[in-house]
Structure formats: structure tokens, C-alpha cells
Amino acid sequence: MAHSNDPAALKAQFVSKLGEEQWDDSWESIAQLSPELFAASVDLIAVPKKKRRLSPKIQQLMSIAVDAASTHLYAPGVRKHIDAALKEGATPSEIIEVIELTGTLGIHACNIGVPLLVEVMKEEGIYEKHPTAGKPFDAQREKLKADFTKNRGYWHSFWEDFLALDPEFFEAYLNFSSVPWLKDVDGSGKGVGILEPKVKELVYCAFDAAATHLYVPGLKLHMKNVLKYGGTPEEIMEVLEIATQLSLHTSNVAAPILAERLAKA
Structure with a gap:
């Protein structure tokens, strides 16, 4: 399949599907070295964005969990997904709660x-x-x-x-x-945190399912808990699709290095 090699056209394609805040120089290197991989990667990321079983805000929170997990710690992704989550209306309390939940991986x-x-x-x-x-x-x-x-x-x-x-x-x-699970974030005295239990359990699913961890007993347990709290198989499936995007960090990290070496050569 033929793909455009025009950098401006490729970036426009990216932004139209994924948003301006997700673009960085690593994508420019990928587009330059393999427009085929670039196009396929954009399409892969776009699937859950099109279906929206989870809201755009919750999708970004799931991506924070995958990238901030101690088995991955992909700082560029954490920055981008925090920016995107804030843009989608997430509050600092919601984002720090995702970080608190994800910190239990150890x-x-x-x-x-x-x-x-x-x-x-x-x-x-x-x-x-x-x-x-x-x-x-x-x-x-x-x-x-x-x-x-x-x-x-x-x-x-x-x-x-x-x-x-x-x-x-x-x-x-x-x-x-x-x-x-116990923080009183709204002054109500209830002490239940800010995210609903279903979303908390989806966060656990996100980092347990990620390729850097693959903790099967926990993943199965938290899937059951998601369903107990009223979640759907389609919502869990979308979390798995988001966790799969971790594989793109291979090219996000390696392609700029290759581009740098080629420029020197």
C-alpha cells in the first residue's frame, strides 16, 4: 500500500485522528523512516478513539496507568497522556488517583x-x-x-x-x-476517592495486562471486579487495546536514534 512521504501530510493525518497533544519528534522520525509503520501505528491507536466504549478522559487515564507502571515508566507517554487527560477534563485529583492505584503493582x-x-x-x-x-x-x-x-x-x-x-x-x-479507596477528596466525609470503583478496577487491568507485566492472576481478578461494579466486556476489551499500544514505544524510542545516526553518517 502506498503512503505519502510528505511530512506535513503525515502529521496532518496523525493530528486529525489522535490530536495535536500526542505528536512529538519521535513520530516525525517514524514517518521519515517507515511511512508504512507510521500509518499502521496511527490506525492502531485510533481504534478505541473511534469506538469510545470508554470516554476520552478515561481512555487517557488508562494510558497513564500503562506508561507510569513501574515495569515500564515511559516518561514521554506519561507527559503526553497527562496533558491529554487534562484537556479532556480530568482533574488533578483523578490523575493522582490513577498514579496511586498504579503504584500498587509492586x-x-x-x-x-x-x-x-x-x-x-x-x-x-x-x-x-x-x-x-x-x-x-x-x-x-x-x-x-x-x-x-x-x-x-x-x-x-x-x-x-x-x-x-x-x-x-x-x-x-x-x-x-x-x-x-478511602480518600475524602470532596469534603463529604465519605472517603471513597474520586474515581468510581469500576474505573479503579480498570486501572488495575490496564497495568496487569501490559506486556511489561502480564500478571495473569491479578488481571483475571480485576476483570471480575470490573463486571461486579457494572462494567462490560467491551470496556475491558478497550482497556486491553489501549495497553497494546505500549508496543509502539519501541519505535518511539528507537526510530529517533536511528534517524540521528543516519544524519551523522
Whole structure:
């Protein structure tokens, strides 16, 4: 398929589909080196923008979650999507709440690591002898389980051994992860954060599904929670489409470097 090589025409195509705020010099390099990739990339990004199962504002919040996740930290994308989110009417409170939600990704070290630790303990014959592992919860642990369920709106079996082995760290994470669920942002005293629960759960889906993370247990859990809060499969699908756009950062980073080297040569 033939593609225009005119830089002005290519930029006009980009802006008409994606908006001026999404343009930067990296796209100019991609258009110069591979107009075919440029056109296909623009079309890929444009699909959820055309369908709008989620509002433009929520779409930008999902992109912030993907780019700001600790497994990716793509600063140019974070800047662009924050700018776009503000343009679409997002408030600073909404954006910082996405950042708070996305900052919980690191707990997957425990979600993955604790079951493996328990497996090793059983293989080494020390699990049954441990004073708290696999034992009924004491009053402190039962309260922490109840608090987590109340604050986060769910409980899952993978928290059981974590809580059994280290209630102090579990409590610290409970407080950390509950911030966006308990903040009183409007002075009402309700303390439920600013984003509706469905959107919070979609944020978790966004960074769990991203290619830099692919945390399957969490993704499945949060998909179920989205549906519980009234979300639709189409909305979840659109989050997956937005997360897929992470792959374009390969060319966003590499094409300008190639263009720079070619210019020097």
C-alpha cells in the first residue's frame, strides 16, 4: 500500500485522528523512516478513539496507568497522556488517583513470591511446624482481613498465606493500597476517592495486562471486579487495546536514534 512521504501530510493525518497533544519528534522520525509503520501505528491507536466504549478522559487515564507502571515508566507517554487527560477534563485529583492505584503493582512480588515460599516450606518440611503458616487466624489477622475486604471490596485466597506469615507488612500494604479507596477528596466525609470503583478496577487491568507485566492472576481478578461494579466486556476489551499500544514505544524510542545516526553518517 502506498503512503505519502510528505511530512506535513503525515502529521496532518496523525493530528486529525489522535490530536495535536500526542505528536512529538519521535513520530516525525517514524514517518521519515517507515511511512508504512507510521500509518499502521496511527490506525492502531485510533481504534478505541473511534469506538469510545470508554470516554476520552478515561481512555487517557488508562494510558497513564500503562506508561507510569513501574515495569515500564515511559516518561514521554506519561507527559503526553497527562496533558491529554487534562484537556479532556480530568482533574488533578483523578490523575493522582490513577498514579496511586498504579503504584500498587509492586505488591505482586508478594503475590507471586509468597505462594512459592509456602511451596518451598512444604517441600523442606517446615510449613506444618511454622507457628502461623497454615494456622487459623488470630484476632489481629481476622481484623486485617476484614479491613482489607471492606476497604478494597474483595478478598482472594492468595492473601491468606501473606497475612499469616507477616501481618505487619500486610497491614502496611493494606494502608498503602487503600489510599485511593478511602480518600475524602470532596469534603463529604465519605472517603471513597474520586474515581468510581469500576474505573479503579480498570486501572488495575490496564497495568496487569501490559506486556511489561502480564500478571495473569491479578488481571483475571480485576476483570471480575470490573463486571461486579457494572462494567462490560467491551470496556475491558478497550482497556486491553489501549495497553497494546505500549508496543509502539519501541519505535518511539528507537526510530529517533536511528534517524540521528543516519544524519551523522
